[in-house]
Amino acid sequence: MIPERYQRYVPAAGFVVGLLLMWQTFYAVRETEFVLVTQFGRPVYTVTSAGLHAKWFFQNATFFDKRLRVYNPRPSEFLTRDKKNLVIESYVAWRIEDPKRFVETVGDPVAAEMRLHDIVWSGLSASLGTHDLEAIISPNVEAVKAGSMLDALASTTGRSALAEYGIRVVDVRIKRLNLPEQNKQSVYARMRAERERIARQYRAEGEEQALSIRADADRQRDEIVSAAYKEAEKTKGEGDAEATRVYSQAYSKNPRFYKLLRTLESYKKIFDDKTTAILSSDSELLKVLMRGESAQ
Amino acid sequence: MIDHSHSHGGGHSHGHDHGGDGASLPRLSFEWLDVGKLRGVDKRRWLGGAAVLWVLSGLYIVSADQQAVVTRFGAVVEPRVMPGIHYALPWPVDSVTKLKVRQLQRRVIGGEAPDTVLGRLQPLASQFLTGDQNILHLRVVTQYSVAVPADYLFRSADVAQLTGAVVESELARRIARRTVDSVLTTEKAAIQEEVRAGAQKVLNEYAAGVLLASVNIESATPPPEAADAFRDVASARADAARIVNEAQGYANDVIPKARGEAQQLLEAAQGYKLRKVNEAQGDAARFTQVAAEYGRAADVNGRRIYAEAMEEILPRIKKLIVDSRGNLDLTIIRKGDGPAAKP
Numbered sequence: 001m002i003p004e005r006y007q008r009y010v011p012a013a014g015f016v017v018g019l020l021l022m023w024q025t026f027y028a029v030r031e032t033e034f035v036l037v038t039q040f041g042r043p044v045y046t047v048t049s050a051g052l053h054a055k056w057f058f059q060n061a062t063f064f065d066k067r068l069r070v071y072n073p074r075p076s077e078f079l080t081r082d083k084k085n086l087v088i089e090s091y092v093a094w095r096i097e098d099p100k101r102f103v104e105t106v107g108d109p110v111a112a113e114m115r116l117h118d119i120v121w122s123g124l125s126a127s128l129g130t131h132d133l134e135a136i137i138s139p140n141v142e143a144v145k146a147g148s149m150l151d152a153l154a155s156t157t158g159r160s161a162l163a164e165y166g167i168r169v170v171d172v173r174i175k176r177l178n179l180p181e182q183n184k185q186s187v188y189a190r191m192r193a194e195r196e197r198i199a200r201q202y203r204a205e206g207e208e209q210a211l212s213i214r215a216d217a218d219r220q221r222d223e224i225v226s227a228a229y230k231e232a233e234k235t236k237g238e239g240d241a242e243a244t245r246v247y248s249q250a251y252s253k254n255p256r257f258y259k260l261l262r263t264l265e266s267y268k269k270i271f272d273d274k275t276t277a278i279l280s281s282d283s284e285l286l287k288v289l290m291r292g293e294s295a296q
Numbered sequence: 297m298i299d300h301s302h303s304h305g306g307g308h309s310h311g312h313d314h315g316g317d318g319a320s321l322p323r324l325s326f327e328w329l330d331v332g333k334l335r336g337v338d339k340r341r342w343l344g345g346a347a348v349l350w351v352l353s354g355l356y357i358v359s360a361d362q363q364a365v366v367t368r369f370g371a372v373v374e375p376r377v378m379p380g381i382h383y384a385l386p387w388p389v390d391s392v393t394k395l396k397v398r399q400l401q402r403r404v405i406g407g408e409a410p411d412t413v414l415g416r417l418q419p420l421a422s423q424f425l426t427g428d429q430n431i432l433h434l435r436v437v438t439q440y441s442v443a444v445p446a447d448y449l450f451r452s453a454d455v456a457q458l459t460g461a462v463v464e465s466e467l468a469r470r471i472a473r474r475t476v477d478s479v480l481t482t483e484k485a486a487i488q489e490e491v492r493a494g495a496q497k498v499l500n501e502y503a504a505g506v507l508l509a510s511v512n513i514e515s516a517t518p519p520p521e522a523a524d525a526f527r528d529v530a531s532a533r534a535d536a537a538r539i540v541n542e543a544q545g546y547a548n549d550v551i552p553k554a555r556g557e558a559q560q561l562l563e564a565a566q567g568y569k570l571r572k573v574n575e576a577q578g579d580a581a582r583f584t585q586v587a588a589e590y591g592r593a594a595d596v597n598g599r600r601i602y603a604e605a606m607e608e609i610l611p612r613i614k615k616l617i618v619d620s621r622g623n624l625d626l627t628i629i630r631k632g633d634g635p636a637a638k639p
Contacts, residue, residue, distance in 0.1 A: 028369035028370040029369075029370050029371070030367070030370035030371075030450075031367065031370060031371065031372055031446070031449075031450035032450045033370070049371070050367070050369075050370045050371035050372065051368065051369050051370060051371035052368075052369035052370075052371075065453060067450065067451060067452050067453040068451055068452040068453065068458065068502055068504070069452070069453045069454070070452075070453075070454065070457050070458050070461050072461070090465075091461040091464075091465065093458065093461075093502060136472065137425055137426075137427055137429065137472040137473075138427050138472075138473070139426075139427030139428055139473060139474055139475045139478075140427070170502065171498070171501075171502070173461075173462075173465035173498075174465055174468060174469070175461060175464045175465045175468060176423075176424070176464065176468050177424075177425045177468055177472055178423055178424075178425055178431070179425065179429070179431070184431070184521075185521075187429065187430075187431060188431075188519060188521040188522050190429075191430050191431070191476075191518070191519075191522040191525065192521075192522050192525040194430075195522065195525035195526055195528065195529050196525060196528070198477075198529050198532070199525075199528045199529045199531075199532035200532070202529065202532040202533050202535070202536045203532045203535055203536055205536060206532075206535060206536025206537065206538075206539045206540050207536075207539060209536070209539075209540045209543070210539040210540050210542065210543035211543070213540065213543035213544055213546070213547050214543045214546055214547065216547065217543075217546055217547030217550045217551055218550065220547075220550075220551050220554065221550050221551060221553070221554035222554075224551070224554040224555055224557075224558045225554050225557050225558055225561070227558065228557070228558030228559070228561040228562050229561055231561075231562055231565070232561040232562050232564065232565030233565070234565075235562070235565035235566055235568070235569050236565045236568045236569060236572075238569055239565075239568055239569025239570070239571070239572035239573055240572055242569070242572070242573045242576065243572040243573055243575065243576035244576070245576075246573065246576035246577050246579075246580045247576050247579065247580060249580065250579070250580030250581075250583050250584050250587075251580075251583060253584065253587060254583075254587040254590070254591065256594075257583075257586075257587045257590045257591070257594075257598075258583065258587075260598060260601065260602070261583070261586075261601065264601065264602065264605035267605060267609050268605065268608060268609055271609050271612060271613045272612060272613070273612050273613060273614075275612075275613040275614065276613065276614040276615070276616060277610075277613050277614070277615050277616070278615075278616040278617075278618060279615055279616065279617045279618070280617075280618060280619075281617055281618065281619045284602075285602075285603070285606055286617060289617075
């Protein structure tokens with residue numbers, strides 16, 4: 001029996017023991033967790049819903065993170081069907097789905113990721129081996145089937161992983177596509193050659209465009225000037241015709257006088273100081289000079 | 297951003313360091329466990345005060361830029377508590393997690409992050425492969441915030457890493473479908489929007505509770521090994537633009553000049569026409585006038601006009617006057633002879 005001097009501690013001790021029992025019985029499960037209840041190391045049942053739960057004090061609760069995790073396998077080199085090398089960096093979104101199975105097979109997330117690596121690697125390798133490089137990277141949208149290819153990969157990988165290890169692969173996606181390091185130099189060389197070609201093309205096209213602009217300008221100039229010439233000559237002709245008409249209208253009223261005037265006018269222009277005129281003394285002008293008044 | 301404030305302020309009131317007689321507690325003695333030692337009134341006051349504090353500790357404030365999630369023994373009971381003052385059951389029952397939902401978080405993809413302490417270059421991390429098998433160096437910054445607080449907190453282990461991975465995979469896929477030129481020039485904005493929308497869709501499938509605000513391609517550059525060739529393309533483009541501009545300049549110079557020249561021709565022709573017609577009309581008017589006068593005395597006027605003309609003409613020229621009845625000796629005409637009259 002409890003000695004009397006300790007009797008007064010009994011309620012307090014009972015309280016402490018009660019607390020410990022409660023501590024062992026009740027446990028809170030967070031939204032992020034699964035709980036696997038084990039009895040002497042043997043899994044009994046799994047708790048998937050969050051909240052306050054109870055177990056026997058002799059059972060153990062093991063907590064598992066059920067959140068979605070991202071695993072990044074190391075970048076690895078794969079061979080496509082047309083024997084081209086591609087370095088692929090992928091990520092796997094996964095989570096624990098069956099804690100019992102998980103703890104029985106792999107145990108902890110690091111080991112799980114090692115398994116995932118193998119599964120995803122073999123999946124990618126098989127999948128890429130059935131596709132040409134063109135089907136994965138190409139500016140031609142129709143040719144790119146990478147999306148559907150990876151969806152298929154994710155679902156097959158997911159099924160196998162779940163069955164074996166109690167984990168669920170939610171998604172497998174290619175994060176990065178690259179070419180192997182040893183191919184880079186030739187790729188750079190090709191890029192340079194391509195750029196040089198494009199640069200030449202740009203310059204030539206510029207030249208072409210410039211020439212056509214210049215030619216077009218010259219043509220327009222000729223067109224404008226010649227059209228104006230045509231119009232101008234027409235106008236001039238009109239002027240000449242009008243003038244001729246006016247002249248002929250006026251002159252035809254007195255052709256004799258016109259003839260006289262015009263002839264004299266011509267004389268004025270024809271004769272200059274180098275002209276020697278041999279005049280007959282019989283001429284109208286000189287008759288008077290030679291014969292005096294009688295000549296009239 | 298995440299502020300785990302377990303509302304347990306009143307919880308301490310259970311502890312032994314509380315109460316009026318705290319100073320007199322003897323060390324290594326269990327006497328203090330004997331609540332019966334306390335006098336009745338003290339005990340009631342002690343327990344009552346503790347209980348009130350415990351109940352009050354459930355009050356919490358969600359500030360304007362925050363939203364909160366309340367969990368009860370780990371299970372979500374209030375997935376989204378808006379700003380204001382609220383009450384949750386005190387520790388250890390309820391737990392309140394506050395989130396700054398609007399605060400944008402940054403994640404850099406590719407290239408070296410500007411905020412890395414070591415400042416290491418990661419050339420491989422920034423390389424992307426375009427559809428025409430060119431290698432490009434990209435640096436992309438994505439910004440995101442909280443869309444669904446409960447999902448954000450509980451559905452994924454590392455939201456930042458997950459968001460980064462999703463955006464990166466969408467980016468790699470879009471880049472792999474385009475040519476290097478379109479990535480570098482025209483389609484940057486389209487890629488950004490496609491990546492944002494695509495990544496958002498995937499994140500929604502994962503129920504990550506993330507809202508992607510923006511995906512921004514901060515820099516897209518060719519690899520250093522081919523950079524000069526790319527620069528040459530840019531300068532070729534500039535050269536082409538320059539010579540086209542020069543040609544345009546030539547056209548802009550030639551055509552107006554031609555138009556001016558044409559106008560000049562037309563004006564000159566108009567002038568010519570007017571001049572010709574006016575002259576003709578003037579001449580005609582003059583002739584008509586003179587002819588009218590001439591007609592009145594044709595003989596006299598004719599003779600006068602003739603004589604006037606001769607007066608004007610004859611002084612300028614050399615003249616030989618020969619008798620109409622005699623023979624003419626042409627040898628008298630010698631070069632250099634001045635005007636002379638011979639009878």
